[in-house]
Amino acid sequence: MTTTNPSTAEWTERYAGALMNTFGPPKIVLARGAGAHIWDADGREYVDLLGGIAVNALGHAHPRLVTAVTEQLQTLGHISNFFASAPQITLAERLVGLLGADGRVFFTNSGAEANEAAFKLTRRTGRTKIVATEGSFHGRTMGALALTSKEAYRAPFEPLPGDVVFVPYGDEAALEAAVDDTTAAILVEPIQGEAGVIVPPRSYLPAAQRIAHEHGALLWLDEIQTGAGRTGTWFAHQNPALVDAPVVPDIVTLAKGLAGGIPIGACIATHGSGKLFDPGNHGTTFGGNPVAAAAALAVLDTIVDDDLLARATTLGARLQQGLGADARVTETRGAGLLVGLTLAQPKAAEVVAAAQDAGFVVNGATPERIRMAPPFVLTDADADAFVAAWPAILDQAGVSA
Numbered sequence: 001m002t003t004t005n006p007s008t009a010e011w012t013e014r015y016a017g018a019l020m021n022t023f024g025p026p027k028i029v030l031a032r033g034a035g036a037h038i039w040d041a042d043g044r045e046y047v048d049l050l051g052g053i054a055v056n057a058l059g060h061a062h063p064r065l066v067t068a069v070t071e072q073l074q075t076l077g078h079i080s081n082f083f084a085s086a087p088q089i090t091l092a093e094r095l096v097g098l099l100g101a102d103g104r105v106f107f108t109n110s111g112a113e114a115n116e117a118a119f120k121l122t123r124r125t126g127r128t129k130i131v132a133t134e135g136s137f138h139g140r141t142m143g144a145l146a147l148t149s150k151e152a153y154r155a156p157f158e159p160l161p162g163d164v165v166f167v168p169y170g171d172e173a174a175l176e177a178a179v180d181d182t183t184a185a186i187l188v189e190p191i192q193g194e195a196g197v198i199v200p201p202r203s204y205l206p207a208a209q210r211i212a213h214e215h216g217a218l219l220w221l222d223e224i225q226t227g228a229g230r231t232g233t234w235f236a237h238q239n240p241a242l243v244d245a246p247v248v249p250d251i252v253t254l255a256k257g258l259a260g261g262i263p264i265g266a267c268i269a270t271h272g273s274g275k276l277f278d279p280g281n282h283g284t285t286f287g288g289n290p291v292a293a294a295a296a297l298a299v300l301d302t303i304v305d306d307d308l309l310a311r312a313t314t315l316g317a318r319l320q321q322g323l324g325a326d327a328r329v330t331e332t333r334g335a336g337l338l339v340g341l342t343l344a345q346p347k348a349a350e351v352v353a354a355a356q357d358a359g360f361v362v363n364g365a366t367p368e369r370i371r372m373a374p375p376f377v378l379t380d381a382d383a384d385a386f387v388a389a390w391p392a393i394l395d396q397a398g399v400s401a
């Protein structure tokens with residue numbers, strides 16, 4: 001490496017001088033990636049077990065994603081929504097097909113925007129009340145924040161759009177009590193990702209569907225983190241490990257992994273709710289642009305061709321078993337490649353730092369919980385290397401049984 005490349009320390013200092021301090025100092029300044037491996041500005045290599053927070057489904061620099069984006073950009077990059085393009089229409093048809101219900105799609109550039117679109121869509125029912133859950137995370141824009149329960153995120157920005165009620169997550173009786181004939185929608189994540197990979201009982205989503213429909217309300221699932229194959233099925237609500245009866249949500253929101261790292265979001269609404277917006281009700285400049293849509297099609301095609309749903313299931317189980325074997329892990333949760341571990345002590349920050357020292361990137365979702373959402377292309381060798389390094393990482397972090 002030449003000495004003219006700025007070091008991590010220099011970049012970190014420049015970051016602090018140039019970027020708003022919303023995220024705190026960066027943990028690593030990254031230079032490049034390939035597969036499930038990333039390299040920092042000093043040339044250090046890491047195994048990426050976080051995948052850009054459940055985004056880099058195909059890892060870094062996947063040839064099929066690179067080719068799809070490059071070819072689309074060389075053909076037609078951006079057009080505005082006065083016009084339409086083949087990738088946008090094809091992707092919408094694909095997503096509706098994967099959902100297995102008659103539906104319509106609105107494309108956005110992020111998860112929060114997908115939820116904004118859905119939030120506005122629910123208002124078109126003529127009702128305003130939303131029943132959401134404690135511990136939820138739905139994004140940081142004002143509407144998405146109104147649906148997010150965490151007080152620390154909300155408090156500095158109140159007043160937020162109203163008529164949102166929060167009930168304990170995974171609690172069917174609480175939904176029964178809160179939902180009434182004024183409720184526009186029940187909004188739930190099939191697994192709460194930001195809360196630290198919280199998995200509800202298998203009867204929860206079917207019950208939410210029944211309760212919503214008894215009151216003429218919509219069932220809205222935020223699958224921004226759990227969708228696009230992450231849990232080993234296209235949508236988490238289709239995963240028999242997560243539901244004990246079929247669920248067909250009225251609204252599903254997607255983003256994160258859908259285009260493997262190219263910004264995209266989607267609000268998919270089934271049956272009649274797909275027709276609630278009239279011309280002029282909503283819009284976006286970039287949403288559904290041909291490059292993002294082509295990227296998403298490449299991700300979906302690669303998942304099919306390389307059998308990555310099955311891969312996510314077996315690899316996730318391998319990680320849960322291997323890491324959970326240490327007595328200092330009191331619980332493992334998740335499905336497919338969305339994996340959460342509870343530590344015997346609230347030392348997630350220390351574990352994240354020790355893992356990074358050992359060359360592995362994981363996330364501390366809460367003080368007690370480690371979250372992993374690795375690329376589907378993670379190899380068995382990389383997974384096993386992390387399992388092998390895990391006891392020493394817990395030692396260094398000072399976690400005891």
Ligand SMILES: *Cc1c(COP(=O)(O)O)cnc(C)c1O
Nearest residue numbers: 110111112137138139222224225
């Ligand atoms: C990440 C996330 C969001 C927000 O997505 P952004 O692209 O960051 O706006 C919303 N809901 C869930 C469940 C998420 O995991």
